[in-house]
Amino acid sequence: MSTDAGLDPIVVHHIVNTLGWRDLRPLQRAASEPLLAGHDALLLAPTAGGKTEAAMFPILSRMAAEDWSGTSVLYLCPLKALLNNLHPRLERYASWLGRRVALWHGDVGASQRRNVLWQRPDILLTTPESLESMLVSVNVDHRQFFAGLRAVVVDEVHAFAGDDRGWHLLAVLERLTTVVGRPLQRVGLSATVGNPDQLLHWLQGPSAGQRRATVVAPDLTSTHTPAPGPPPGEIELDYVGSVANAATVIASLHAGEKRLVFCESRQTVEELGALLRGKGVTTFLSHASLSADERRRAEQAFAEARDCVIVSTSTLELGIDVGDLDRVIQIESPATVASFLQRLGRTGRRAGTMRNCLFLTTRGESLLSAAALLHLWGQHWVEPITAPPEPRHIVAQQILALCLQEGRIGDQTWPQWWNGLDPFRAGGDVIVRHLVEHGYLNRDGGMLFIGPEAEKRFGRRHFMDLTAVFTGPPEFTVLTGRTELGRVDPSLLTEEVPGERRLLLTGRSWRVTYVDWRRRRCFVEPADGGGRARWLNQGWAGQSYELTRATREVLLGADPPVKLTRRATDRLAQERDELSSLIHPGGNTIVRDEKGDLRWWTWAGFRANATLAATLSEVTDPMHRFDDYRIRLREDLTPSKWRELTADASTRLCLPEPNDKALRGLKFSEALPPRLATATLAARIADLSGAAAVLADPVRFVSAG
Structure with missing residues (x-):
């Protein structure tokens, strides 16, 4: 290499002679100095951009230079499959320095775990949930095991930060920091995000003190000064009308190539997979309800094959290596631009090839969504990653988990374990009081410990249910003989x-x-046929304000900067014509249809419309019927009455009222006072800024037909 970037000479030797690299990538070179200096960092690069090496080469060099001993590095991932995929690669790098790597997650057997505890690895690959299981387990001496811990790498950090797994991750890291008695260097790895500085600040947590932090992103155009024109990539948007037609297109195109097809539901994965196999296409499947062995077999076979297709949900969106892809095909549209960038980044890895994606949409609505997403992508816009507000249920879960970890905790000193992490700063006393009053905790002599209600609700299988922050729907395991195939609704x-x-x-x-x-x-x-697939979709949260507004712009004539097939162009023209009365460039439209129903077409997204419906209860339908695009209003509403009742609406925006079903989906909500559980969920289903923006627009009244 032209320069060693400050790395350990043995690491440099193996980079050149074992890996055969002539030089480091720009990200790897730029990351070396801050990581060797012990800075916290966020490393940004597209998929397959060398982020793992950018983090681990300098951390291994620090490990050697400072003679770290014991388990000194944690490598955290959101998926067990990703950990399994990374394990042999990190084992190889660590072996250069005589260091060891081990896995610890739910699929690791008891004998392997005993070996990990007996011969502590230098680097432990795990998930946040499995890390917390170690902290609360009576079989793990966590103080001794983690005594030498120095650094934490969080892969795919954006996959954590946008939901409650992120709060859980931060809370567990703060407890671990308290256990080891020193701040831990934190390094996040991510693809493109819209707010990298804020994401890094979030990852650092309160225990960082004055430690320096650096965003390293030499391979990415600055989010503040994007290059003119659309991002690079061969993107095509097509309208095919049905999943069966999508199968026909996939079977007839790109023969001899390796294709990865993303679907937005497990049901579509199964249906499309069956249709492709029926057309003689070598097809593999991957989704969360297939057994781990079934997914692993499919992914390995796909990686080794050539002329084939793998059909997947977002399980293959993250950095799992499935070999060198030729094509990415998207059925319908992903929910976010960030997700699209992850999928697009699967292609274009070979020299002389370009990233590519073919969109196959089956409905007019999904064609509009795809065009809107690609319109935002063409403007270099990516969603900011923001943690969900007010995670009081995670505070309750963490207090219970800490009691398991320590046996007893002080009823006044327990907040010190989280070092001032935001959710634990205020209001925790109310949660503790509720936990004690309802038997989740017992209090004696100023100490708190696990009570009978916690044993009853979460105590099965050694409190395993307490370490997972999401409630999954009940599913049945499907077996043929002794072989597990997966799970069904x-x-x-x-x-x-x-x-x-x-x-x-x-x-x-x-x-x-x-x-x-x-x-x-x-x-x-x-x-021989006739099977049906179905799973409940509990994670749907509607379109965002930005994506729904982009849909409005498309309907008003904006075309995404991609190739549109004739079918897509014709169907897009039809959608624009059919919806022309519901939209105009100067504001929003209230439409009275032939039946007398009145609907306000806000084009504001689900959360903003939920906020508007709750705030304007005087004018909205009593059932509060709304979706991403519109809100149903009272039939007797007149333009003058509208102006009177909405004149001050922007000054009195209120939070939506969550229903009982939504509250049941908030895990650990029963460990909160009902009013706090309701307040938590209400804050999460609101979009106050989007609602305010809609109210600032003028409104016109029209009659359909």
Whole structure:
């Protein structure tokens, strides 16, 4: 290499002679100095941009220079599959210096875990949930095990920061910092984000003190001064009308190439997979309800094959290596620009190739969503990653977990464990009082410890349920013989069907032979077709304000800077014509249809419309019917009454009222006073700035037809 970038000479030797690299990538070179100096950092690069090496080469060099001992580095990932994928690569790098790497997650067996505890690795690959399991386990002496900890690498940090797993991650890291008695160097790895400085500040947490922090992103155009014109990439947008037609297009295009197809639901993955196999295409599947072995077999076979397709949900969006791809195909549209960038980054890795993505949409609405997303992408806009507000339920979970970890904690000193992390600064006493009053905690002599209600609700399988911050829907495990195929929604096993019951799983049809209701198991045999797939989608939160506004711009004539097929152009023209009366460039439209129903077309997104419906209860339908684009109003509303009742609306915006179903989906909400659980969820389903922007626009009244 032209320069060693300050790395350990042994690491440099192996980079040149073992890996055969002539030089480091720009990100790897730029990251070396701040990481060697012990700075916190956020490393930004597209998928396959060398972020892992950019973090680990200088950390390994520090490990050697400062003679770190014991388990000194944690490498955290959001997915077990990603950890499994990284393990051999990090093992190879660590072996250059005679260091060891080990895995610890839910699929690691008991004997392997005992070996990890007996011969502590220098680098431990794990998830935040498994890390907390170690802290609370009676089989792990966490003070001794983590005594030498110096640095934490958080891969795909953006996948954590936008939801409650991020708060959980930060809280566990602060408890770990308190255990080891020193600040830990924190390094985040991410693809493009819209607010890198804020994301790095979030990752540092309160225990960083005065430690310096650096955003390292030499491979990315600055989010503040983007290059003129659209980002590079061969992007095509098509309208095909059905999943069956999408299968026909995929089967007929790009023969001989390796294609990765992303779908927005597990059901679509199964249906498309079955259709492609029916057309003779070598097809593999990956989604969260397939068994780990089934996913691993599919991903390995796909990585080793050439002329084939793998159909996946977002499980393959993150950095799992599935080999050298030729094409990415997107069915419908991803929910965010950031997600699209992750998927696009799967291609264009070989010299002389360009990143590419073919969008195949099956409905006019999804065509509009895809065009809107690509319009934002063309403007170099990426969503800012923001942590969900007011995570009081995570505070309750963490207090219970700390009691498990320590046995007893002081009823006045417990906040010190989180070093001033925002959610733990105020209001915690109310939560503790509720936990004590309802038996989740016992109090004695100024000390708190686990109570009978916590044992009852979370104590199964050594309190494993306490370490996961999301509630998954109940699913039945599907087995053929002793081989687990995956899991299905129980409604497929309970609904009335004529004849024998058939399921669609792994892209194949299966005949149900026996259901073990008590153990939630379903036994199947191969069938020749007719299987059905279904899963409840609990994670849908509607479109954002920015994406819905971009849809409005597309309807008003803005074209995304990509290639549109004739089918897409024709259908887009049809959508614009059909929706022309619902939109105008000077503001928003209230439309009275032929039935007399009155709808306010805000084009503001689900959360902003929820906020508007709650605030304007005087003018909205009592049922508060709204979606991403519109709000239903009272039928007797007149223009003059509208002006009177909404004149001061922007000064009295209020939070939506969550329903009981939404509250049940907030895990640990039962460990909060009801009013705090409601307040937490209300803050999360509101968009005050989007609602205010809509109210600032003029409104016109029109009649349809």
